[in-house]
Amino acid sequence: MTRIGVFICHCGHxxxxxxxxxxxxxxxxxxxxxAYAGHNLYSCSEEGLGSIKRSIxxxxxxxxxxxxxxxxxxxxxxxxxxxxxxxxxYLFEFVNIREHCSWIHAxxxxxxxxxxxKLVAMxxxxxxxxxxxxxxxxxxxxxxxxxxxGLSGLAATSSxxxxxxxxxxxxxxxRLGGLLCDVTTxxxxxxxxxxxxxxxxxxxxxxxxxxxxxxxxxxxVKGFIGNFEVTINxxxxxxxxxxxxxxxxxxxxxLVPTGEYGFGRYPQVITQLDLEKRLAKGERPNRVVFINCxxxxxPGREYCSRVCCNVTLKNALKLAKASPDSRIHVIHxxxxxxxxxxxxxxxxxxxxxxxxxxxxxxxxxxxxxxGDGVKVLVFDETLDETIHLEADLVVLAVPMVPPDDSExxxxxxxxxxxxxxFFLEAHVKLRPVEFAxxxxxxxxxxxxxxxxxxxxxxxxxxxxxxxxPIKEGKVVIQAITAEVDPDKCAACGNCVLACPYxxxxxxxxxxxxxxxxxxxxxxxxGTCVAACHNDAISQKGFTSNQLTAMIxxxxxxxxxxxx
Amino acid sequence: xxxxxxxxxGIAGIQAxxxxxDRGFEVHLVEKSPxxxxxxxxxxxxxxxxxxxxxxxxxxxxxxxxxxxxKLHTYSEVEGVSGDFPKFKVxxxxxxxxxxxxxxTGCGDCIxxxxxxxxxxxxxxxxxxKAIYLPFPQAVPRKVTIDGDHCRMxxxxxxxxxxxxxxxxAIDYDQKDRYxxxxxxxxxxxxxxxxMDTSVMSQYCLGVxxxxxxxxxxxxxxxxxxxxxxxxxxxxxxxxxxKLAFVxxxxxxxxxxxxxxxxxxxxxxxxxxxxxxxxxxxxxxxIFYMDMRATGKGFQEFVSRARQNYGVRYIRSRPAKVQxxxxxxxxxxxxxxxxxxxxxxxxxxxxxxxxxxxIPSKGAKELSKTLGIDLDEDGFIDxxxxxxxxxxxxKGILACGFxxxxxxxxxxxxxxxxxxxxxxxxIEGGDR
Numbered sequence: 003m004t005r006i007g008v009f010i011c012h013c014g015h016x017x018x019x020x021x022x023x024x025x026x027x028x029x030x031x032x033x034x035x036x037a038y039a040g041h042n043l044y045s046c047s048e049e050g051l052g053s054i055k056r057s058i059x060x061x062x063x064x065x066x067x068x069x070x071x072x073x074x075x076x077x078x079x080x081x082x083x084x085x086x087x088x089x090x091x092y093l094f095e096f097v098n099i100r101e102h103c104s105w106i107h108a109x110x111x112x113x114x115x116x117x118x119x120k121l122v123a124m125x126x127x128x129x130x131x132x133x134x135x136x137x138x139x140x141x142x143x144x145x146x147x148x149x150x151x152g153l154s155g156l157a158a159t160s161s162x163x164x165x166x167x168x169x170x171x172x173x174x175x176x177r178l179g180g181l182l183c184d185v186t187t188x189x190x191x192x193x194x195x196x197x198x199x200x201x202x203x204x205x206x207x208x209x210x211x212x213x214x215x216x217x218x219x220x221x222x223v224k225g226f227i228g229n230f231e232v233t234i235n236x237x238x239x240x241x242x243x244x245x246x247x248x249x250x251x252x253x254x255x256x257l258v259p260t261g262e263y264g265f266g267r268y269p270q271v272i273t274q275l276d277l278e279k280r281l282a283k284g285e286r287p288n289r290v291v292f293i294n295c296x297x298x299x300x301p302g303r304e305y306c307s308r309v310c311c312n313v314t315l316k317n318a319l320k321l322a323k324a325s326p327d328s329r330i331h332v333i334h335x336x337x338x339x340x341x342x343x344x345x346x347x348x349x350x351x352x353x354x355x356x357x358x359x360x361x362x363x364x365x366x367x368x369x370x371x372x373g374d375g376v377k378v379l380v381f382d383e384t385l386d387e388t389i390h391l392e393a394d395l396v397v398l399a400v401p402m403v404p405p406d407d408s409e410x411x412x413x414x415x416x417x418x419x420x421x422x423x424f425f426l427e428a429h430v431k432l433r434p435v436e437f438a439x440x441x442x443x444x445x446x447x448x449x450x451x452x453x454x455x456x457x458x459x460x461x462x463x464x465x466x467x468x469x470x471p472i473k474e475g476k477v478v479i480q481a482i483t484a485e486v487d488p489d490k491c492a493a494c495g496n497c498v499l500a501c502p503y504x505x506x507x508x509x510x511x512x513x514x515x516x517x518x519x520x521x522x523x524x525x526x527x528g529t530c531v532a533a534c535h536n537d538a539i540s541q542k543g544f545t546s547n548q549l550t551a552m553i554x555x556x557x558x559x560x561x562x563x564x565x
Numbered sequence: 566x567x568x569x570x571x572x573x574x575g576i577a578g579i580q581a582x583x584x585x586x587d588r589g590f591e592v593h594l595v596e597k598s599p600x601x602x603x604x605x606x607x608x609x610x611x612x613x614x615x616x617x618x619x620x621x622x623x624x625x626x627x628x629x630x631x632x633x634x635x636k637l638h639t640y641s642e643v644e645g646v647s648g649d650f651p652k653f654k655v656x657x658x659x660x661x662x663x664x665x666x667x668x669x670t671g672c673g674d675c676i677x678x679x680x681x682x683x684x685x686x687x688x689x690x691x692x693x694x695k696a697i698y699l700p701f702p703q704a705v706p707r708k709v710t711i712d713g714d715h716c717r718m719x720x721x722x723x724x725x726x727x728x729x730x731x732x733x734x735a736i737d738y739d740q741k742d743r744y745x746x747x748x749x750x751x752x753x754x755x756x757x758x759x760x761m762d763t764s765v766m767s768q769y770c771l772g773v774x775x776x777x778x779x780x781x782x783x784x785x786x787x788x789x790x791x792x793x794x795x796x797x798x799x800x801x802x803x804x805x806x807x808k809l810a811f812v813x814x815x816x817x818x819x820x821x822x823x824x825x826x827x828x829x830x831x832x833x834x835x836x837x838x839x840x841x842x843x844x845x846x847x848x849x850x851x852i853f854y855m856d857m858r859a860t861g862k863g864f865q866e867f868v869s870r871a872r873q874n875y876g877v878r879y880i881r882s883r884p885a886k887v888q889x890x891x892x893x894x895x896x897x898x899x900x901x902x903x904x905x906x907x908x909x910x911x912x913x914x915x916x917x918x919x920x921x922x923x924i925p926s927k928g929a930k931e932l933s934k935t936l937g938i939d940l941d942e943d944g945f946i947d948x949x950x951x952x953x954x955x956x957x958x959x960k961g962i963l964a965c966g967f968x969x970x971x972x973x974x975x976x977x978x979x980x981x982x983x984x985x986x987x988x989x990x991x992i993e994g995g996d997r
Contacts, residue, residue, distance in 0.1 A: 014702065043702060044702050044703050048627070048671065052671075072620075075620055075621055075624050082631065161990060164990040165989050165990055198952055304869060305865050308860040336856035338858050339856075341971050341972070342945065342971065346824065346825070385905060386905040430614055430862060430863065430975060431975055432622075432978055434978055449862075450862040454951060455951055458952065458954050459979060460979050462987060463980070463982035466584050466989065470587045474587075474589065
């Protein structure tokens with residue numbers, strides 16, 4: 003008979019204000035195989051974890067069930083506590099009575115308590131059948147691949163090679179620096195863009211560990227964390243590069259306006275990047291109207307592209323300073339100059355004589371032809387009337403959008419994108435430069451439009467993350483993977499097709515063909531188990547008999563409750 | 566062993582420590598208060614996903630405490646730094662907590678019996694703690710601390726109750742400050758921010774009008790583990806407000822106080838509005854703002870959702886005056902509406918939330934002198950080189966998180982990882 007310990011968490015008021023925790027504890031004590039049941043104010047606190055560990059020893063427990071919040075954030079903590087108390091960490095079962103119960107049934111405390119009991123009964127039934135598992139180890143190749151030679155990719159590469167890590171930088175064009183190549187100065191500080199790129203490239207070129215692949219693209223990615231094989235195609239043909247980690251730094255591009263404000267009709271109407279090119283040539287037009295949020299912050303493309311306001315401010319100030327009789331107007335919806343340097347730039351720009359006019363989505367400005375020039379008609383909220391501005395140039399601040407090949411990159415690496423096509427990180431708050439896929443990292447404007455400074459630190463951050471497994475030299479392979487019973491396997495290949503991680507192949511073993519799971523590549527998703535016609539694959543920690551036991555426990559508990 | 570010192574145990578310091586420790590370096594994490602966690606521990610939810618703040622932070626705190634490569638120095642301060650890169654010697658003062666942490670089990674018997682009550686920092690003064698206390702339930706490490714300034718035994722040798730009830734024998738009234746020296750080649754400063762004291766701006770009535778609170782106080786009121794158990798109640802009469810207003814840029818974007826933008830207030834006010842409405846269905850929230858700065862991933866959509874699904878009213882105006890109505894509950898807010906036809910309006914709200922300027926944490930100036938690094942004119946740590954964005958003015962000393970300028974949580978986290986990368990470069994690569 004097993005000796006299961008059940009710990010019900012109050013989560014402060016999060017669970018306890020809805021679920022009657024003490025009642026669930028008393029119920030748990032009646033369940034088969036349960037040797038101890040108790041409760042904690044916060045099971046995840048040091049106190050809570052300590053009490054679980056003590057209880058394991060005092061009650062000689064061999065299985066642990068915690069009914070609390072979500073395994074996504076907290077399972078590693080409890081598994082570790084079990085391990086520290088001498089129980090194999092896979093003999094731990096997590097029951098979610100917060101997200102799955104107290105939070106969604108906040109107004110039905112009685113029913114929520116009953117549901118919590120059923121969930122606990124299911125967890126206990128499963129726990130009784132859990133088996134200890136051992137985790138494997140897999141070696142990590144001491145090299146990295148960085149895709150994209152813009153600022154964030156340069157920063158990532160620079161940091162990796164400065165940590166003595168062999169790094170392949172893959173750039174699709176014939177120049178390093180990405181968007182910055184077309185920009186005069188960067189940041190509110192006004193640093194020379196070319197000098198910045200040169201500094202980064204110099205650092206990289208100084209290292210024998212750096213390999214730069216120009217006019218190259220990644221055509222295939224095989225493998226898994228620690229053991230990727232990346233095919234890089236350049237003018238000399240394909241080369242296969244082994245890598246322990248991959249960093250995505252594919253950047254962004256400027257949206258091409260679709261006729262807004264006379265773009266394409268009047269040559270005077272240009273984008274911010276167009277202006278940058280003209281500024282680089284030394285052009286300093288006198289009468290310039292900037293229109294911000296063109297094609298962004300509106301239905302269809304709702305997001306704010308973060309960097310455009312500061313680019314507008316920087317260039318408006320540059321033009322205002324160029325000539326005492328310049329007339330520069332910025333037509334905007336909100337000025338997004340967050341922080342210290344940007345807000346200072348905003349103040350300096352308004353002090354320099356640049357006029358700011360605010361428009362609403364309901365009354366956007368209008369650009370009309372006026373002889374050889376153009377005029378901008380804008381409703382002035384302060385004057386309560388429409389004013390006319392003559393302009394030599396109208397500069398549209400259009401949002402940054404993902405590059406055209408971002409879908410291809412996503413498919414290549416099997417990483418997700420958001421609804422706008424930007425790459426989706428593992429956790430928006432706490433894992434900003436990681437993908438959910440182990441060993442693949444993200445930085446810079448491929449994730450979200452960011453400033454030069456942010457590009458650099460994110461590139462460094464991705465390098466920090468990539469360097470961890472590479473320097474460790476090995477990664478732990480989690481034990482919750484699929485396993486094949488070769489005696490039942492018909493080698494039909496259904497599982498091979500179903501596996502989203504390319505972790506299964508049909509191999510010949512002892513004279514017969516059968517499916518084989520590469521445990522390092524398997525994510526334990528269970529798709530293959532469902533696809534198998536012969537019941538030949540099972541998933542450790544989620545076996546059929548464990549799941550059946552959970553269903554039986556649910557039915558039993560429901561019948562008892564209805565009696 | 567290769568070593569780094571991280572100063573500040575908020576989310577930035579925690580992340581930098583974890584990355585360096587995972588990378589194989591020994592990390593000494595120095596935190597001024599009795600527990601790591603920083604401001605993120607006080608937040609109810611985080612924007613724009615409304616993830617529970619403590620739920621995502623607490624595992625990281627525990628990982629820090631459990632990590633074989635991390636040595637936590639809580640209730641400690643960096644007292645001195647000698648030497649230069651790559652050989653710094655850092656002196657850490659571990660302040661006397663009058664408790665033997667090797668014996669304390671965190672059972673709380675002493676807290677229950679302590680007769681002295683003082684305003685609770687973690688609850689932003691909305692509740693009281695004892696003179697012997699745990700800063701908050703999920704504190705790491707879970708060890709009690711005696712607040713020597715308020716303990717009767719420490720002050721006048723009259724009490725001793727905690728020592729009597731402590732079965733572990735952990736109380737030690739004679740404990741002295743301890744000094745620890747650590748040799749290191751890299752120091753990361755991540756000492757964060759604090760709220761400007763906006764009670765000095767008398768037009769906003771904070772401290773005079775009971776129902777004017779700070780945004781961090783509201784965060785505690787909204788928190789299920791907070792002083793009201795998550796019940797939205799205004800301070801004057803503990804009633805649930807029906808009309809709630811926020812004032813943005815209180816003390817920031819203001820040439821008389823702090824010129825800069827604090828970066829996070831537009832979004833957290835939006836978040837708090839949504840949460841308040843979820844706590845009190847039918848509640849009407851109004852946000853007085855200057856520019857609605859929603860520049861991060863999912864931020865603009867979050868604001869739209871607040872507007873459309875939660876009826877949050879955004880008014881672009883800066884209230885000029887806040888008064889207490891007769892009877893003492895609620896607030897009267899005077900503001901101008903826009904345009905030529907704009908007029909002065911005085912509107913009554915049940916409760917007003919100020920979003921104060923976020924300023925460098927206390928002691929930043931002294932610490933900068935100790936470390937020999939420059940501050941910018943606003944008192945944040947200067948990181949002047951765009952190409953080395955976490956380097957301070959002194960080689961080998963790095964900065965990340967809010968102390969190097971206003972920044973939100975994900976940016977603090979990525980910047981902390983960047984600082985870890987830079988520290989690794991410096992420790993391993995030598996003088997580059």
